[in-house]
Amino acid sequence: MNKWLKTGCACVICAFLLLLLPACKQEESLTKVKVAEVTHSIFYTPLYVAKAKGFFKKEGLLVTVNTTWGGDKTMTSLLSNGSDIALVGSETSIYVEAQGAKDPVINFAQLTQTDGTFLVARKDEKQFKWDDVKGKTFLGQRKGGMPQMAGEYALKKHHIDPQKDIDLIQNIDFANISNAFASGTGDYVQLFEPTASLFEKEGIGHIVASFGEASGRMPYTTFMAKESYLKNNENTAEKFTRAIYKAQQWVESHSAKDIAKTIQKDFTDTDPSIIETSINRYKKQKSFSSDPVLQEDEWEQLQSIMDEAGELPKHIPYSKLVNTKIAKKVTSEQ
Incomplete structure (x- = not known):
């Protein structure tokens, strides 16, 4: 590399560093x-x-x-x-x-x-009614967490006892719930977005109800x-x-x-x-x-x-x- 090229490269590097300096100082402040x-x-x-x-x-x-x-x-x-x-x-x-x-x-x-979760059914239920979940396996959220409590509240509003009327599974770690449903566990699952919409697009499940609408503000x-x-x-x-x-x-x-x-x-x-x-x-x-x-x-x-x-x-x-x-x-x- 000749000295003119070296000098040019050094100038470019210096100019770049000078441009970065104000941004670094601003971030430090x-x-x-x-x-x-x-x-x-x-x-x-x-x-x-x-x-x-x-x-x-x-x-x-x-x-x-x-x-x-x-x-x-x-x-x-x-x-x-x-x-x-x-x-x-x-x-x-x-x-x-x-x-x-x-x-x-x-x-x-x-x-x-x-609530930010949606009820996702494995089958495409065009005329879904809340009673449809009775007797089915429901993949819920962590016990004591707000998604699970809001979910249970919505079910009870529709005269469904989560402990008696459905097979409630809630011992799966939060991060693995969607994977469990995708792998075949459960007839229904309670999911946040974007997973709910993604599952619908991929045909894994179908959004049939909103827990946010059902449980109120x-x-x-x-x-x-x-x-x-x-x-x-x-x-x-x-x-x-x-x-x-x-x-x-x-x-x-x-x-x-x-x-x-x-x-x-x-x-x-x-x-x-x-x-x-x-x-x-x-x-x-x-x-x-x-x-x-x-x-x-x-x-x-x-x-x-x-x-x-x-x-x-x-x-x-x-x-x-x-x-x-x-x-x-x-x-x-x-």
């Missing part, structure tokens, strides 16, 4: 926030929109999201300071409180307001943090919530197709048409909260469902584990 999500699902679309549209960075935050696969693992991450904020079902904060936590886990921003998935974190990092929590609210409003006002394109990078292994179909299902049944304020009637509905399932350790007042101060502040700004 951002406040880091670690989020643990209970699963990675299109159900959490507004979170991924906040990342993709740069809403977090506009608030001066560098948000990293780690999937922890299960409510117990997510709460362990939060309580052990492995994460700053958890995205998980509100029931987990009640379980922690019932165990006498010295540093309570506080729900401060709501993301979803209905509740604080199904919320952002929560330890009380001490919110006290010591109130400004950060406010910026985080403002970014989420911007994303919620953006999702509310855009089409499923536009939203699907925006979050595609978070679901690179999923067909774009499946992402769009999944988002459309959730938008139609208003699963995505349009703002982060968790309402008291939703909190009480949650505990009613837990009580009905025999999983409510004790009734926890709304004021004890819900803090709407930040959410109300950011929603009043617009």
Whole structure:
């Protein structure tokens, strides 16, 4: 390589490094926030929109999201300071409180307001009736988790006793439920998107009902943090919530197709048409909260469902584990 070529290469490298330097400095100046999500699902679309549209960075935050696969693992991450904020079902904060936590886990921003699962049948049942599940094998979710409790609540509303009228299987790990059904286990299964739509497209199963529609509104998935974190990092929590609210409003006002394109990078292994179909299902049944304020009637509905399932350790007042101060502040700004 002659000296002119060497000099040219060195100049190109230097120029590239100079371009990277401002970006590195900018990233270093951002406040880091670690989020643990209970699963990675299109159900959490507004979170991924906040990342993709740069809403977090506009608030001066560098948000990293780690999937922890299960409510117990997510709460362990939060309580052990492995994460700053958890995205998980509100029931987990009640379980922690019932165990006498010295540093309570506080729900401060709501993301979803209905159950996000669908009833998938192995056969294509054009005229499905809830009574059709009686006497059949039902592949449910983890006992004590919100999907399972909401599922049981919906079944009981339709006069089906989950313990007597169906063969209920709920000892399969959350991450393996879809694989178990695909392998031939069960006549019905309770699935989140995009798996439900994917199974339908591939002919593995057919969506016949929505547990979200059947069980009503509740604080199904919320952002929560330890009380001490919110006290010591109130400004950060406010910026985080403002970014989420911007994303919620953006999702509310855009089409499923536009939203699907925006979050595609978070679901690179999923067909774009499946992402769009999944988002459309959730938008139609208003699963995505349009703002982060968790309402008291939703909190009480949650505990009613837990009580009905025999999983409510004790009734926890709304004021004890819900803090709407930040959410109300950011929603009043617009």
